[in-house]
Amino acid sequence: MQPKIKLSGINIRKKQVFFDQILIKTLTSRFESPFFIFSQKRLIDNYQLFYKAFNQYYRNTGIYYSIKTNYETKILKTLLDLNASTEAASYLEILLAEKAGFRGQQIILDGPAWTDEDIANAIKKNIKTFNVDSVDELIRLNTIAKRINKRVRISFRIFPEIKMSILKSFIEGYIAKFGVPISRAVDSYRIAKGMSHIEPIAISTHIGSMITDPSYYEKAVDRLIQLASILKSELNINIEEINIGGGYGIQSLNYYSLQNVILEKAGISNYSKAAPIEDFGKRIANRFKNQVDKYNLGNLKLILEPGRFIVSDTGILVTKVVAVKDKWIFIDGGINLIPESIFFIRRGFIVANKINSRTNHKYNIAGPSLNTADVLAVDQKMPKMEVGDVVIVLDAGAYSLSRSNQFTLLRPDALFITDKGQLTYLRKKESPSDILNKLL
Numbered sequence: 001m002q003p004k005i006k007l008s009g010i011n012i013r014k015k016q017v018f019f020d021q022i023l024i025k026t027l028t029s030r031f032e033s034p035f036f037i038f039s040q041k042r043l044i045d046n047y048q049l050f051y052k053a054f055n056q057y058y059r060n061t062g063i064y065y066s067i068k069t070n071y072e073t074k075i076l077k078t079l080l081d082l083n084a085s086t087e088a089a090s091y092l093e094i095l096l097a098e099k100a101g102f103r104g105q106q107i108i109l110d111g112p113a114w115t116d117e118d119i120a121n122a123i124k125k126n127i128k129t130f131n132v133d134s135v136d137e138l139i140r141l142n143t144i145a146k147r148i149n150k151r152v153r154i155s156f157r158i159f160p161e162i163k164m165s166i167l168k169s170f171i172e173g174y175i176a177k178f179g180v181p182i183s184r185a186v187d188s189y190r191i192a193k194g195m196s197h198i199e200p201i202a203i204s205t206h207i208g209s210m211i212t213d214p215s216y217y218e219k220a221v222d223r224l225i226q227l228a229s230i231l232k233s234e235l236n237i238n239i240e241e242i243n244i245g246g247g248y249g250i251q252s253l254n255y256y257s258l259q260n261v262i263l264e265k266a267g268i269s270n271y272s273k274a275a276p277i278e279d280f281g282k283r284i285a286n287r288f289k290n291q292v293d294k295y296n297l298g299n300l301k302l303i304l305e306p307g308r309f310i311v312s313d314t315g316i317l318v319t320k321v322v323a324v325k326d327k328w329i330f331i332d333g334g335i336n337l338i339p340e341s342i343f344f345i346r347r348g349f350i351v352a353n354k355i356n357s358r359t360n361h362k363y364n365i366a367g368p369s370l371n372t373a374d375v376l377a378v379d380q381k382m383p384k385m386e387v388g389d390v391v392i393v394l395d396a397g398a399y400s401l402s403r404s405n406q407f408t409l410l411r412p413d414a415l416f417i418t419d420k421g422q423l424t425y426l427r428k429k430e431s432p433s434d435i436l437n438k439l440l
């Protein structure tokens, strides 16, 4: 099936493949394969779509883009110009946000494993809110804040213990390592309230990634708002913000769940697609508003930390076929550049130089490394493939560059098309000396 074509980013016109207004063919002759290419216009469109989906139903909404998803400076700068704030998961990410122009008050800090040095640095940067992962971390935060003589505003990351699908609940076992279980939340806030340099003002959570069904968020909203009400009545804590994290699924990616693997093996393929973002926005924001009214909590702020939705289809990876062997084709970019496992995510592919050929063959698409897991797709319907064919990997904008590594190969160029249509660089490719000079 051809992927859904939008107005910016990847598009096919007059039997040719474009990214924004630029013909892919003109790029493959100019730049060494593989390369990433990103669209500023698609990024702006995605952000505005996301913002509107929530804001039209609940005005007091703040978007804190999750830096780890893609931290390239031009991406962050574009989002800053759109009035976004950010969620950082490490001190490095605070520095990356600063490089793009964000101030401390536009950054929320997350993460389960801060060092004392990270905490001190973040306090000095005047970070807006610390999403604290445990009481242990809270105690260290208070000690360091006291030493620096600053009060810090915190939320606890709460694990809301919502039942999900078979595979999601399997992953949930791992997600439980983050945050405080909701059953221990009131005790944790009580401890925070008694601390000299801590001000508990928010509740946060993050329930997973590529969530396809808005109802999980509705359940999380119910639990967190009820918690805010209990904190008010039992501890006299005034919660100002509820942060429901990221995870909003996107429609151009298929979530490859265990259930779907079984259905496919049985010959009944049924990949679950994410709900449209308009449904996420409408259902979550309306639920939030109703619950806030029900518990009489005033003008509580709704914080969202999207990552994938904002950047996934802003980027593609343009590769070439370097080997063909029976059912296998090998392209020159793989798990080193897009490390997310195919067991969770199914991407789309376009063979740019054979756009009009019938897709009457099935191939497994492998990346270039000697790693058994370096497989991007299985049984992908494609035209007859040859060495030199140009394979575009779609939805390569999230968790790609930021998670890329140098397993046997160097990182390639990443290009950027501005909203005015100008072609520039997001980052330049590495050279062997970038690696060799660091080895002592």
Ligand SMILES: Cc1ncc(COP(=O)(O)O)c(C=O)c1O
Pocket: 066, 069, 087, 110, 205, 206, 208, 209, 210, 245, 246, 247, 248, 305, 306, 307, 308, 309
């Ligand atoms: C705390 C937190 N917020 C937001 C995100 C962004 O999630 P997504 O890219 O699925 O929207 C993540 C991703 O892991 C996260 O850990």
